[in-house]
Amino acid sequence: MIYLEMSRDKVHGGGTWAFPKCLWAPVEKQGGGSWTFWTKILQVTPGDTIIHLRGVPPDAAFVGYSTATGDGFETGRRPPQPGKWDYSERFFRADLEGFTPFHEAINLDDLFQQKRIALEDYFDRNKSRGRDKANIFYVRQSGRLQCLNGAYLSDVDEDLLSVLFGSEDATVASGAGDPVVSVATGSQIRTVRARLGQKKFSDQVRRNYGNRCCFPGCSISDPRFLVGAHITRWTDNEELRGHPGNGLCLCLVHDRAFELGLFTLDEQHRVFVNPKEQESASEIARDLKAHNGEPISDGEVKPLDDALLEHWIRVDIEP
Numbered sequence: 001m002i003y004l005e006m007s008r009d010k011v012h013g014g015g016t017w018a019f020p021k022c023l024w025a026p027v028e029k030q031g032g033g034s035w036t037f038w039t040k041i042l043q044v045t046p047g048d049t050i051i052h053l054r055g056v057p058p059d060a061a062f063v064g065y066s067t068a069t070g071d072g073f074e075t076g077r078r079p080p081q082p083g084k085w086d087y088s089e090r091f092f093r094a095d096l097e098g099f100t101p102f103h104e105a106i107n108l109d110d111l112f113q114q115k116r117i118a119l120e121d122y123f124d125r126n127k128s129r130g131r132d133k134a135n136i137f138y139v140r141q142s143g144r145l146q147c148l149n150g151a152y153l154s155d156v157d158e159d160l161l162s163v164l165f166g167s168e169d170a171t172v173a174s175g176a177g178d179p180v181v182s183v184a185t186g187s188q189i190r191t192v193r194a195r196l197g198q199k200k201f202s203d204q205v206r207r208n209y210g211n212r213c214c215f216p217g218c219s220i221s222d223p224r225f226l227v228g229a230h231i232t233r234w235t236d237n238e239e240l241r242g243h244p245g246n247g248l249c250l251c252l253v254h255d256r257a258f259e260l261g262l263f264t265l266d267e268q269h270r271v272f273v274n275p276k277e278q279e280s281a282s283e284i285a286r287d288l289k290a291h292n293g294e295p296i297s298d299g300e301v302k303p304l305d306d307a308l309l310e311h312w313i314r315v316d317i318e319p
């Protein structure tokens with residue numbers, strides 16, 4: 001998922017709580033009651049992308065993006081400089097890494113001005129979704145767009161991402177790029193979009209195999225040790241690249257072994273250990289060989305023949 005963090009204060013917690021080390025917010029409003037844009041921190045999962053909007057209009061700007069490293073959680077620990085949230089006993093927090101500044105910060109007022117019609121359309125489209133609507137960071141009020149006060153962490157779906165920063169198709173088709181977003185920043189946005197695609201693929205593949213490593217006899221189901229891995233990384237065919245039949249749910253060890261070509265799957269989806277590992281003293285190879293010829297556990301969607309063929313070619317084995 002993609003979220004937008006809107007923070008206005010320079011300090012923003014201080015210490016290990018400072019921007020852009022984590023997301024944080026008080027658990028309750030002063031005087032009690034929860035607030036959607038704070039509790040949303042609990043929805044954050046590892047690999048989610050956070051886009052950062054910093055500062056106070058007219059200087060507020062989208063400055064870059066980070067990646068969540070863990071699930072959002074509630075804690076009794078507190079930021080060293082909680083500011084006006086000092087009243088709170090407990091806080092939500094989600095840790096971040098890899099802050100990447102945009103080549104050029106994208107000024108919010110410019111964006112509101114230049115994308116007004118598209119943003120109004122998105123606002124109305126979203127509103128009509130009723131209960132399923134996204135919690136977004138702006139409102140349409142008396143004929144103008146403005147930030148929703150207190151919308152600390154909000155949703156950015158693919159539709160809103162395109163409205164804000166331009167769609168990939170439009171950039172490619174016109175060759176002109178986006179009026180507000182520079183070419184260099186546009187390519188960073190494409191990275192964000194690609195990562196969203198990868199996360200969706202990975203989640204879909206894991207679900208297909210019941211969130212468990214599909215290697216025969218492997219019992220690992222701890223999500224922190226599982227990946228929704230690509231069988232092959234097609235670069236020129238987006239449909240097949242994102243097809244769940246091009247994925248296997250594997251634990252970290254079996255993912256690495258598959259990636260390195262220590263084993264592949266034959267046409268009946270049975271483990272085929274690389275003959276080059278026959279003499280190997282590796283304990284990993286020994287464990288793989290103990291399951292040679294056994295089928296992987298079934299997913300609803302089966303591995304695609306074309307994907308397996310690509311894997312055989314890439315790692316140079318022929319089952």
Ligand SMILES: [Zn+2]
Binds near residue numbers: 214219253
């Ligand atoms: Zn495994």
